[in-house]
Amino acid sequence: MSRWEPNTRVRLLDAALDLFGGRGYDSVTVAEIAERAGLTKRTFFRHFTDKREVLFAGQEALSRIFAEAITAVPASASPMEAVAAALAAAAAPFGPQRRERAKQVQAVVAGHSDLRERELLKHATLTAAMAGALRERGVPAPAASLAAEIGGLAFTTGFARWIEPGNEREFAELAREALDELVAATATLG
Template identity: 45%
Template sequence: MVRWQPGAPERLQKAALELFATRGFEQTTAAEIAEAVGLTERTFFRHFSDKREVLFQGQQVLVQAFLDGVAAAPPESSPLEVVASGLRSATSLFVDERRAHSRARQSVIDRNPGLQERERHKMTTLATTVADALRARGVDELAATLAAESGVTVFGIAFTQWLRDGEERSLTAIANGVFGELLDLAGKAGVSRENP
């Protein structure tokens, strides 16, 4: 059995995704994932705390991209402008070459309620982190929460569209369109502060 080759986490992720897609998430063990790439189960657990983490390992990269975009927004930006900057930064991670992988990953998640819950938790954590970053910029509690939740919702809707068969637009372009629709809806609502 091969003891070490470069890129073990990536090889384990690729093998796991293939096994999850063909055999099912619940039916695949960590040992089988490791064996598929010539590694031991012990090596698998050096890289991942459990087999779910194979699907969610990049979460911190996404969070950091959002935060980098928030930090890059000019000081005079409105809360929604700051969130839009975070969205642009985060969506730039998802280049077209990642679309097939992202589709396969989402397909596995969509077939497992536990993984769906983990994905929802990931998005809730992202919204909380972005709201905290907005508050650190001096945005009040309510505006920070509304802006962050809206931005994460836009990301989720855009990501779902990006994964659709036949979709060729970039995630950034789709997110810009969804964000624009949100702004249009808010502008057309005509709801006053006194009469919500």
């Protein structure tokens, strides 16, 4: 095995998805993932704490993208305009070339209760990043939390639509559409 090769995290994810798809999540070990990627188990643990985290790589970067985009909007922007900016900024990693991998990850997550629980934690972390950035802009806590929750739901809805079979639309468009639908729905709550 080589000492260093580029794209280690991607290679580990590809190896994990290949193994999970063939044998199921529970029957695959970290050692097998590392071996399939042509790496050592030690290298695996330099990048991920366990095999579950391979599926959730990038969460920290996504949280940072959300927060930075909210911080960067003009002071005159409403909380929902700031959230829309965050969703637009977060769309960059969701290009068409990543759609198939996202579908594979989602299939593995959907089939395992522990992974669905971890996905909920990811959602809460992303929502908290948005709420924190909104509060830093001076948005009061209840409004910041509500705007962030709506943004998180728009993100999740847009993602689900993006990976639907036959979908050709871009993630950014789907997330914005979901946000607009949710904002319109809140107006009907009276």
